[in-house]
Amino acid sequence: MSKVSVLVVDDAPFIRDLVKKALRGYFPGIRIEDAIDGRKAQQLLTRERFDLVLCDWEMPEMSGLELLTWCRAQEALKILPFIMVTSRGDKENVVQAIQSGVSDFIGKPFSNEQLTSKVRKALGRAGKLDALAASAPTRNMVTGMANDSLAALTGGKAEAVRPAPSPAAPAPLVQAQAPARPAAPASGRGQGQLRLASGTLTCVIKALSLKDAQLVIRRGEALPQVLESAVLDLEQGEGGEIARLNGYLHAVAAFEPKPDSEWLQLSLRFVDCDPQKLDYLSRLIARGTAQRHFVPGA
Numbered sequence: 001m002s003k004v005s006v007l008v009v010d011d012a013p014f015i016r017d018l019v020k021k022a023l024r025g026y027f028p029g030i031r032i033e034d035a036i037d038g039r040k041a042q043q044l045l046t047r048e049r050f051d052l053v054l055c056d057w058e059m060p061e062m063s064g065l066e067l068l069t070w071c072r073a074q075e076a077l078k079i080l081p082f083i084m085v086t087s088r089g090d091k092e093n094v095v096q097a098i099q100s101g102v103s104d105f106i107g108k109p110f111s112n113e114q115l116t117s118k119v120r121k122a123l124g125r126a127g128k129l130d131a132l133a134a135s136a137p138t139r140n141m142v143t144g145m146a147n148d149s150l151a152a153l154t155g156g157k158a159e160a161v162r163p164a165p166s167p168a169a170p171a172p173l174v175q176a177q178a179p180a181r182p183a184a185p186a187s188g189r190g191q192g193q194l195r196l197a198s199g200t201l202t203c204v205i206k207a208l209s210l211k212d213a214q215l216v217i218r219r220g221e222a223l224p225q226v227l228e229s230a231v232l233d234l235e236q237g238e239g240g241e242i243a244r245l246n247g248y249l250h251a252v253a254a255f256e257p258k259p260d261s262e263w264l265q266l267s268l269r270f271v272d273c274d275p276q277k278l279d280y281l282s283r284l285i286a287r288g289t290a291q292r293h294f295v296p297g298a
Helices: 013-026 038-047 064-073 091-099 112-125 129-135 275-286
Strands: 005-009 031-035 052-056 082-086 104-107 191-196 199-208 212-218 229-236 241-254 263-270
Touching: 005 013, 005 038, 013 031, 013 112, 031 038, 038 052, 038 064, 052 064, 052 112, 064 082, 064 091, 082 112, 104 112, 112 129, 191 212, 199 275, 212 241, 241 275
Parallel strands: 005 031, 005 052, 052 082, 082 104
Antiparallel strands: 191 199, 191 229, 199 212, 212 263, 229 241, 241 263
């Protein structure tokens, strides 16, 4: 029996590797190919058979929406399961993708459980789960899932994963609340929203460059983890234009030199390779987005 094949499309190598490692860890019998943009994906889809496409929305050369539209125009790809992986959650974007024939969405950032749940659901609808189970070596696809939660983000180091809350007290959507008092001036200059798989946090931008951002957040019960995927939302201009920058946490440290520091400093490394996003980031830096001096509780 042939293997179940998945095509992963994203211009960021970190995201592609994250998705591939997660899928191979949960579905050992799966075959995965990847493409850096829609054009490369088109070439692969023309000459190879795939059972599922996991595709980023914003990419150079050809966007995920353009690839989806092209797929639905091809007789052989009209019903191919197509999951859009995106940091765009606006209603108009969702409606646009649904009208173009998307099968499902998964928002960035995402956990391994969220990703594999979407993939399992899509393959189940396509009747491919039995084939996937048959092609797996010896490991049961369900056994060990809870222990592998973030394996693709931590390199398999279980100690980096905090225990899940008990069923009697499910974790809230947002793990850490915004500060009772604003951590930046009332104008909002130097502030942003950091989106993790566990929820959204208000953050202060201490420094910003084309490669990374230094952020300060209020410490919550659940600590952000090194290598955890994240999206930084920055609102700029009178029109409320929002830049969505994909990245991963490169470092997490106490902001104050004491063990019970109420504030954390995070180093967020960007992974976007889209020239448009890099240009946008350059303009944000030129506008002086970074708030270089932060006083806790100020």
